[in-house]
Amino acid sequence: MLQQVLNGLAIGSVYAIFALGYTLVFSILGIINFAHGAVFTLGAYFTYTLLGGVFGFNGLLANGQLGIQLPFVIALPLGSVLAGLIGVLIERLAFRPLRLRGADPLLTLVSSLGVAVLITNLIQYLVGAEIYNFPADIYGTLPKAVNFGTAGAPVPVRTVQLVIIAVSVVILIALTAIINYTRFGKALRAVAEDATTAGLLGINTDRFILLTFFLSGFLGGVAGTLIASSVSIAGPYFGIAFGLKGLAVIVLGGLGEIPGAVLGGLVIGLAEAFVPPQYSGYKDAVAFAILFAVLLVRPRGLLGRALVQKV
Amino acid sequence: MTEFFATNGFLIVSMTLAATLALSLYLPLMAGQLSLAGPGFYALGGYIAAVLSDGKHFTWQGDLYPVPLVLLEMALAGLVCAVAAVIVGVPALRLRGIYLALATIAFVEILRVVSLNVEITGGAVGIFGIPQPYNDPSKLAYLWLAGPLLVGALLFTARLERIRVGRAFIAIREDELAADAMGINPTGYKVLAFTLGAGLAGMVGALSAHFINTWNARQGTFDAGIALLAFVLIGGSRSALGPVLGAMILTALPEVLRQASDTGGLPAWLGQFMKDGRLIIYGGLLVLGTVFLPQGLITPALFERRRRKPPAAPVGAKGEPPL
Numbered sequence: 055m056l057q058q059v060l061n062g063l064a065i066g067s068v069y070a071i072f073a074l075g076y077t078l079v080f081s082i083l084g085i086i087n088f089a090h091g092a093v094f095t096l097g098a099y100f101t102y103t104l105l106g107g108v109f110g111f112n113g114l115l116a117n118g119q120l121g122i123q124l125p126f127v128i129a130l131p132l133g134s135v136l137a138g139l140i141g142v143l144i145e146r147l148a149f150r151p152l153r154l155r156g157a158d159p160l161l162t163l164v165s166s167l168g169v170a171v172l173i174t175n176l177i178q179y180l181v182g183a184e185i186y187n188f189p190a191d192i193y194g195t196l197p198k199a200v201n202f203g204t205a206g207a208p209v210p211v212r213t214v215q216l217v218i219i220a221v222s223v224v225i226l227i228a229l230t231a232i233i234n235y236t237r238f239g240k241a242l243r244a245v246a247e248d249a250t251t252a253g254l255l256g257i258n259t260d261r262f263i264l265l266t267f268f269l270s271g272f273l274g275g276v277a278g279t280l281i282a283s284s285v286s287i288a289g290p291y292f293g294i295a296f297g298l299k300g301l302a303v304i305v306l307g308g309l310g311e312i313p314g315a316v317l318g319g320l321v322i323g324l325a326e327a328f329v330p331p332q333y334s335g336y337k338d339a340v341a342f343a344i345l346f347a348v349l350l351v352r353p354r355g356l357l358g359r360a361l362v363q364k365v
Numbered sequence: 366m367t368e369f370f371a372t373n374g375f376l377i378v379s380m381t382l383a384a385t386l387a388l389s390l391y392l393p394l395m396a397g398q399l400s401l402a403g404p405g406f407y408a409l410g411g412y413i414a415a416v417l418s419d420g421k422h423f424t425w426q427g428d429l430y431p432v433p434l435v436l437l438e439m440a441l442a443g444l445v446c447a448v449a450a451v452i453v454g455v456p457a458l459r460l461r462g463i464y465l466a467l468a469t470i471a472f473v474e475i476l477r478v479v480s481l482n483v484e485i486t487g488g489a490v491g492i493f494g495i496p497q498p499y500n501d502p503s504k505l506a507y508l509w510l511a512g513p514l515l516v517g518a519l520l521f522t523a524r525l526e527r528i529r530v531g532r533a534f535i536a537i538r539e540d541e542l543a544a545d546a547m548g549i550n551p552t553g554y555k556v557l558a559f560t561l562g563a564g565l566a567g568m569v570g571a572l573s574a575h576f577i578n579t580w581n582a583r584q585g586t587f588d589a590g591i592a593l594l595a596f597v598l599i600g601g602s603r604s605a606l607g608p609v610l611g612a613m614i615l616t617a618l619p620e621v622l623r624q625a626s627d628t629g630g631l632p633a634w635l636g637q638f639m640k641d642g643r644l645i646i647y648g649g650l651l652v653l654g655t656v657f658l659p660q661g662l663i664t665p666a667l668f669e670r671r672r673r674k675p676p677a678a679p680v681g682a683k684g685e686p687p688l
Contacts, residue, residue, distance in 0.1 A: 128474065157659060159463075160399055161655045161659055163466070164651060164655050165655040171647055171651065172645055175645045190471070205497060294588075296585065335482040336479075338474070345467065346456070
């Protein structure tokens with residue numbers, strides 16, 4: 055029971071971090087960035103590369119390896135920063151040109167889908183579709199699992215899961231502090247509330263949109279790295295599936311609601327952890343069943359504001 | 366010429382089927398609704414055909430599977446998909462915005478997980494050896510079924526644009542609130558547009574199952590939805606011809622690139638990239654297309670210029686040039 059709760063919390067907190075990346079962009083632009091799943095994948099590959107991982111024999115970079123091998127505590131933030139920079143690039147190339155023209159949101163959505171397809175297949179072209187595992191010794195001398203039970207009735211929880219929970223908590227606290235208590239956060243909230251007015255009041259909205267994309271990409275990169283460290287990098291497509299689940303998380307929490315993304319992530323993570331083993335094949339459908347239920351019962355999500363129709 | 370058709374039979378039929386499938390995405394888009402469920406209904410239709418033609422449900426004489434039974438399967442698949450579309454569409458389409466896209470993504474994923482886990486679909490392995498209605502190794506004979514389906518769907522859609530229902534769709538696309546105020550029921554029409562598309566996708570799926578000969582959970586994925594979207598947006602999302610053209614070009618593109626890269630004259634790396642990097646090119650086209658060509662290749666302006674060819678009536682004279 056405790057084991058399932060901790061596993062659920064671990065995966066749920068990664069969902070939360072990942073979904074926050076969607077939410078930040080949505081709260082400012084009102085658009086879902088479908089390339090977020092691809093950035094998640096990229097983050098994992100970046101960290102793998104920085105850890106000194108070797109690529110397989112398929113793809114353009116066959117058998118490639120970086121000259122340096124960084125420890126995990128450095129590779130994780132650095133890989134995520136790189137993912138954040140990719141987020142910035144995506145904003146410049148796929149979002150900004152359309153925004154300046156005042157294009158239909160549907161078009162922006164499609165161009166972000168295009169970016170997702172582009173990145174995913176570029177990865178496959180460069181490093182092939184193999185599964186990559188992080189080196190086993192990334193946590194140094196820490197034991198593989200921690201026993202939460204007694205010696206007679208062991209309740210082992212993998213150290214990875216505990217690390218994930220710890221990292222997630224730190225990031226969530228930092229993000230909450232930034233958004234609620236700094237000038238930057240205040241400006242960010244102002245842009246999210248009304249970009250035009252914020253611009254008139256002297257906030258450089260363009261810069262804040264860029265920073266939001268950086269933050270969103272960073273969060274995606276952290277989430278990708280954490281999942282990869284817990285399971286593996288299951289090929290270039292592994293972020294797509296995760297990205298789709300992230301959509302269920304933000305709908306459940308309420309589109310554009312930051313606490314909602316956290317709550318939604320934890321709920322879906324726990325729900326998946328409690329799927330009975332004999333139905334484990336259906337585990338991947340749980341998030342989407344929840345999405346449907348939310349659309350039926352409470353479309354604005356758990357913590358969402360009432361849907362206002364602006365004319 | 367006959368040799369061309371014999372060697373490219375599979376491609377020609379694939380292009381026809383892709384064009385019809387693109388129309389199935391265009392229909393909800395007429396009402397401004399982005400649906401990524403096309404591959405889901407396509408997969409569902411295919412499973413219906415694959416299961417029904419396993420020899421236990423219908424019996425037939427001879428080696429070839431009777432064409433009327435294929436038609437029956439297509440009709441049935443269309444009907445089942447339409448019913449499923451109502452069930453999926455009603456909760457999502459009460460809401461404005463991107464909820465339909467999200468709900469359809471959920472639908473496709475749930476369908477994929479279920480088809481991987483239940484027995485009737487053959488699990489992860491899928492269904493093999495779906496019977497063939499034609500004895501034609503090039504598969505070109507399938508054009509007898511795929512061709513009329515495309516022409517029928519195209520005529521239906523083009524006609525729809527001119528009648529009351531289609532105009533209601535377009536009114537909702539342009540401004541849902543205004544359409545609502547004009548007495549158009551947005552939810553009803555949006556569900557109708559979505560259902561029509563789903564039925565069409567199901568019919569294409571049923572035919573494709575025979576055409577491809579095997580069917581599995583890889584047939585209806587999120588990726589396939591993106592490819593469809595590329596067809597429609599590159600071709601042009603404002604008229605029925607656009608999706609058809611886009612689907613034909615983009616389906617033929619990899620094969621053309623492959624043959625072009627084989628004929629030599631291209632640098633080796635470029636030829637290799639054209640073969641392996643097809644989806645990279647798709648993704649790039651989607652981004653560039655939305656940025657530089659937001660209306661696609663075929664735009665309404667193209668038609669207007671043609672129609673306005675006869676000299677316009679003098680200013681102030683009665684009678685606008687016919688639209």
